[in-house]
Amino acid sequence: MLGCLYEQKYAWGKNNSEGKERDLYTTALAFRLLRQHGFIVPQEIFDCFRNGKGDFVPSLGQDTKGLLQLYEASFLSTPGEKTLDLAREFATNFLQKNPNEKIDESLSILVRHALELPIHWRVQRPNTRWFIEAYERRADANPLVLEFAKLDFNIVQTTHQQELKHVYRWWTQTGIAENLPFARDRMGSVTSGLQESSPIPIIVIQESCPQN
8 A cells, every 4th residue: 555655646756746735744644654664755745845945834833733743754864864854843843832732632642742752763562552542532533443453453462472472382492591591581571572673473483393
């Protein structure tokens, strides 16, 4: 799906060949998701939100949802991308003011969460649970979307628990912890670290190693 989005919207290089007006929320969200998954998206897609002096248009300060996505997108910058550095500074200044203004409480929670630590810097699975709980508190939450989100989270969690069980079984069978007392018995921490670095299970662990 992201590949299709990239081909339709962002494979044009640095210029918007379609000439269509973009909204900040959609542009920043697409930018973040595409870069996060390895697509090459130029920072120049945000130039349409800047004035002749190169500054972001002040009227964008009224679009809290858009600013939130711009803020999150700016953390996927690479060295030397001054537009994204400017975007982060611009979005941060407005978002720090908005929690004190009259905005939707559910949106205010998201803003405070992002300012505390951006998505790109957080551990994915615990953050997923936080977002599910935050979405559940929304008055306009879609019950079907919420149900699928919880189901997906529980499936992944169960798979990780099974992986941990198999790893512990293998570790016990090797006898390393008993034969090498100086070796650290930290398989739980190691497995958890690997699961967080690749939060979506893609490997099926066999019950036992094949015998020669």
